[in-house]
Amino acid sequence: MEWPGYRDCVDADVVVVGAGAAGLAAARQVSEAGKRAIVLEARSRIGGRVHTDRGFAGFPVERGAELLHGSSSLSRTLAETAGLTVLPAMSIWRGRVVDGGRVRRLLPWLLPATGRYVRIVRAVRSHGLDPDASLGDLLRGRRAGGRLGRLAVVLANDAGTDLDGLSVRYLARVMANGEETSRQARVAEGYDRLIEYIAEGCSIVRDAPVTAVRWMSDGVQVEADRCYSARRAIITVPLGVLKAGTVRFEPPLPPPKDRAVTELAMHPGMKVLLRFTSRPWPAGASYLLLDDDVPVIWPPHPDAPVLTAFVMGPRAAALRRPPGPVQRVVSALVRVWGERVRRDLVDAQVVDWGADPWTLGGYSSEPPGSGHQRAALAAPCGPLHFAGEATDDIAPGTVSAALRSGRRAAVEAIRSIDAAATR
Ligand SMILES: Cc1cc2nc3c(=O)[nH]c(=O)nc-3n(C[C@H](O)[C@H](O)[C@H](O)COP(=O)(O)OP(=O)(O)OC[C@H]3O[C@@H](n4cnc5c(N)ncnc54)[C@H](O)[C@@H]3O)c2cc1C
Numbered sequence: 001m002e003w004p005g006y007r008d009c010v011d012a013d014v015v016v017v018g019a020g021a022a023g024l025a026a027a028r029q030v031s032e033a034g035k036r037a038i039v040l041e042a043r044s045r046i047g048g049r050v051h052t053d054r055g056f057a058g059f060p061v062e063r064g065a066e067l068l069h070g071s072s073s074l075s076r077t078l079a080e081t082a083g084l085t086v087l088p089a090m091s092i093w094r095g096r097v098v099d100g101g102r103v104r105r106l107l108p109w110l111l112p113a114t115g116r117y118v119r120i121v122r123a124v125r126s127h128g129l130d131p132d133a134s135l136g137d138l139l140r141g142r143r144a145g146g147r148l149g150r151l152a153v154v155l156a157n158d159a160g161t162d163l164d165g166l167s168v169r170y171l172a173r174v175m176a177n178g179e180e181t182s183r184q185a186r187v188a189e190g191y192d193r194l195i196e197y198i199a200e201g202c203s204i205v206r207d208a209p210v211t212a213v214r215w216m217s218d219g220v221q222v223e224a225d226r227c228y229s230a231r232r233a234i235i236t237v238p239l240g241v242l243k244a245g246t247v248r249f250e251p252p253l254p255p256p257k258d259r260a261v262t263e264l265a266m267h268p269g270m271k272v273l274l275r276f277t278s279r280p281w282p283a284g285a286s287y288l289l290l291d292d293d294v295p296v297i298w299p300p301h302p303d304a305p306v307l308t309a310f311v312m313g314p315r316a317a318a319l320r321r322p323p324g325p326v327q328r329v330v331s332a333l334v335r336v337w338g339e340r341v342r343r344d345l346v347d348a349q350v351v352d353w354g355a356d357p358w359t360l361g362g363y364s365s366e367p368p369g370s371g372h373q374r375a376a377l378a379a380p381c382g383p384l385h386f387a388g389e390a391t392d393d394i395a396p397g398t399v400s401a402a403l404r405s406g407r408r409a410a411v412e413a414i415r416s417i418d419a420a421a422t423r
Helices: 021-032 074-081 106-125 135-141 146-158 168-177 192-199 239-244 255-263 314-319 325-337 340-344 374-378 399-422
Strands: 010-017 037-040 086-089 095-099 102-105 184-187 203-205 212-216 219-223 227-235 248-250 269-276 287-289 296-298 306-312 345-352 384-386
Touching: 010 021, 010 219, 010 399, 021 037, 021 192, 021 203, 021 227, 021 399, 037 227, 074 086, 074 184, 074 192, 074 399, 095 106, 102 106, 106 135, 106 146, 106 168, 135 146, 135 168, 146 287, 146 306, 212 227, 227 399, 239 255, 255 374, 269 314, 269 325, 306 314, 306 325, 314 325, 325 340, 325 345, 340 345, 374 399, 384 399
Parallel strands: 010 037, 010 227, 037 203, 095 287, 212 248, 227 384
Antiparallel strands: 086 184, 095 102, 212 219, 219 227, 269 306, 269 345, 287 296, 296 306
């Protein structure tokens, strides 16, 4: 390589930018292939959007990712391999819904809407072709409001957006490709223990925000706390960080990559953690559909008086407005259980991922009409490989997606280094 100052750089086969699930999975795979990987992480901790808090309550509380989605997802399989305790969570049987100020069991409440629900799912599945529409449009076209509308709001919230921001073409694709997600679970020891397991043996430099990546046909030079040079780089910074241009690429990334970064969406995402002296919600409820402002809340532990509100997309931005997220969530709870909620509140924390400079959003989503951009975001570009939840087509916005994408990018980088060596 011919860059000035090259001799002063720390050298590796692969530099990985970001020590979240994607970056660590990539680094581990590269190391296991006998190549030297260095992970550069902007924060002083690893894990990215996996961040377990052990100070808020007497048990691990998740500020970011919380669930292992599905019985055979990659995150769950790895958690079991790591010997972690995997506990069932979010059973629909124990779901509740607040309707007309009263708390009801979710399944009997949903029953009258089942026929229409099945028809909507069929409509979504058969909607794989153009023209695209938003889920909001599809529901309005079928005059499906009421209970189905409530359910759809929760679905869009889970997808990191709202009804008008959710592409039906995307939903159809995820339904066709996606993993089984009905059986949810938590890691009793904390999600970060899974991250630590994946990170074992990886060479990680913390407090090393990457500001520039210079690339040419067969090598990269990366500017962070110091200079690093490598044969290949794996970029795993979140979509929000790519959108913000925090990392300067020299030369700039080609137009298809730029288009993918622009067309995919990254809305704010928020958790509000609340601790009370006692629990106003019914014992045994695994989650509650609350209202339009706060679509879903849940107790992260079955026996503790702690609640997590989970608000994604434009609703998370709305929650920031005065009097602020805590007061807005508490007011929603007061509407159900009265003023005792305010009186019994001991502590609260807002985790606003959209305001976090190293994430700048909750997770990626696909607005209606956006092209199929995840493949373009994932595509290698010279010596640069791309990973992270936003590049996954099976279950984007999950830890499994990030892990899978990291492994995929590692395989690409290893093959490309080996191919160059035989030329
Ligand atoms: C509130 C919330 C709840 C969620 N719940 C779940 C859930 O229950 N289950 C689930 O499976 N998923 C969940 N997710 C999604 C899951 O957390 C993410 O999909 C996954 O963790 C993303 O991993 P990643 O490696 O792609 O990105 P990240 O974890 O964001 O990692 C990227 C890393 O890059 C670093 N970085 C950024 N910029 C730079 C730079 N310039 N230089 C160096 N490093 C940089 C960041 O600090 C970060 O460590 C949730 C996400 C949120 C926000």
